[in-house]
Amino acid sequence: MSSRKVLLVDDEPGLMDVLEQFMRDEGFAVVRADDGPSAVETFKRELPGVVVLDLNLPGFPGTEVLRRIREICDVPIIMLTARVAEVDRVVGLELGADDYVGKPFSPREVVARVKSVLRRTERGESSAPSREKRVGAIAIDVLAHEVRVEGKLVTLTPTQFKILDVLASHVGQTLTRDQLLERVTSDGDVFDRTLDRHIANLRARVEPNPSNPRYIVTVFGVGYKMVDPS
Amino acid sequence: MRRTLHDIRNQLAVAVANVEAMRDEVIAPSRERFETVLAALAQVDGLLRQLNALSPPAAGGDAPGLDPRP
Numbered sequence: 001m002s003s004r005k006v007l008l009v010d011d012e013p014g015l016m017d018v019l020e021q022f023m024r025d026e027g028f029a030v031v032r033a034d035d036g037p038s039a040v041e042t043f044k045r046e047l048p049g050v051v052v053l054d055l056n057l058p059g060f061p062g063t064e065v066l067r068r069i070r071e072i073c074d075v076p077i078i079m080l081t082a083r084v085a086e087v088d089r090v091v092g093l094e095l096g097a098d099d100y101v102g103k104p105f106s107p108r109e110v111v112a113r114v115k116s117v118l119r120r121t122e123r124g125e126s127s128a129p130s131r132e133k134r135v136g137a138i139a140i141d142v143l144a145h146e147v148r149v150e151g152k153l154v155t156l157t158p159t160q161f162k163i164l165d166v167l168a169s170h171v172g173q174t175l176t177r178d179q180l181l182e183r184v185t186s187d188g189d190v191f192d193r194t195l196d197r198h199i200a201n202l203r204a205r206v207e208p209n210p211s212n213p214r215y216i217v218t219v220f221g222v223g224y225k226m227v228d229p230s
Numbered sequence: 231m232r233r234t235l236h237d238i239r240n241q242l243a244v245a246v247a248n249v250e251a252m253r254d255e256v257i258a259p260s261r262e263r264f265e266t267v268l269a270a271l272a273q274v275d276g277l278l279r280q281l282n283a284l285s286p287p288a289a290g291g292d293a294p295g296l297d298p299r300p
Contacts, residue, residue: 014244014266018251025256056236082239083232103243106250 005029006114007048009039009065010080011058019052022107023114036060040068044143048075050114050121053097055081063095070096072143076117078110133168136230138206138215140168149206159184160202163195167216167226176223199224231284238277244270 006023010016011034020030031046033039036059043051043065051069055062066077077096082103098117101110133140137150145161147154156164162184167175175183177195203210214229248267251257 012240012244014270015240015247018247018257021251021257056240082236082243103239104246105243107247107256108250108254 005031005046005048005050007031007033007039007043007046007051007053009033009042009051009057009062010054011035011056012054019107019110022111026111026115028114034058036062036065039065043069043075044072047143050118051075051077052110052114053077053079055079055083066095066097076114076121078113078117080105080110133165135168135171135215135226135228138164138168140165147206154205156202156205157198159198160205163198163202164206164216167224171226171228174219174222174225178223180223231281234277234281238274241270241273241277245274 004027006028008016008019008023008030009032010019013034016032016034020032023030031042031048033042034057036057038059039051039053039057039062053062053065057065062079062081066079069075069077074096076098078099078101079097080101080103098120099113101113133142139148139151140161141147142165147156147161147164163180166180166183181195199216200210203213203216207213207215215226217225217227219225245267248257248263248270252259252263257263
């Protein structure tokens with residue numbers, strides 16, 4: 001996640017062009033989206049350090065974009081809106097927006113507010129999650145729900161992905177069967193007796209030699225441990 | 231009414247941002263840029279005319295007043 005990358009979301013190109021140029025002049029990299037769905041997609045793909053988000057968007061509204069981004073992380077979000085009623089202001093801030101700018105506005109004011117929320121965030125450190133976990137040649141993209149081994153995409157079932165994600169979050173630490181089950185069975189789809197089968201299938205997809213695993217090793221009588229062979 | 235006010239503010243935002251960008255030399259003045267500003271202001275003008283047509287004479291608009299007779 002780059003704090004110097006801004007996602008601008010507005011469906012008015014005549015406004016976006018200008019805001020983008022002001023941001024670039026201040027040294028920000030800029031990515032843009034012009035409707036609700038593409039805003040969420042662009043956010044997941046680009047992981048900007050701050051979002052400038054119009055309230056009124058095609059597809060679904062800015063408040064929904066804000067809610068979906070907030071499910072992922074606490075990136076600073078500045079809402080833009082031509083609605084100036086107090087209720088809109090309250091709704092935006094209660095949903096988790098960091099600031100609010102009413103239209104029409106001075107582009108310099110928006111730039112100043114972006115810098116201000118970034119200063120506040122950097123002092124307090126963003127709680128944004130790391131997008132990628134890497135263990136040796138295995139790369140796990142948590143947001144895209146993708147796993148690559150030596151750069152090649154591998155297909156995992158949702159349960160295999162959850163197991164790998166949990167193990168990769170505790171590299172070098174042995175997790176008991178109960179600990180693993182507790183972390184991956186929130187929806188009750190893994191049972192104790194099937195855990196070994198899921199592990200075997202996971203190894204078949206990510207290990208260079210599944211019969212002699214280097215990454216997901218069995219700790220006999222206890223559980224499993226992920227190790228980084230590099 | 232609320233929708234119209236929203237659209238007016240949106241178009242004013244386009245005009246203000248573009249003029250400020252040219253004034254501050256963030257973007258170079260160009261025919262295309264002036265056309266963007268003029269189009270935004272033309273939309274504001276159209277929206278204000280709509281508001282005027284919907285507003286009663288007592289509020290300074292052209293909308294016909296309500297007939298007080300039952």
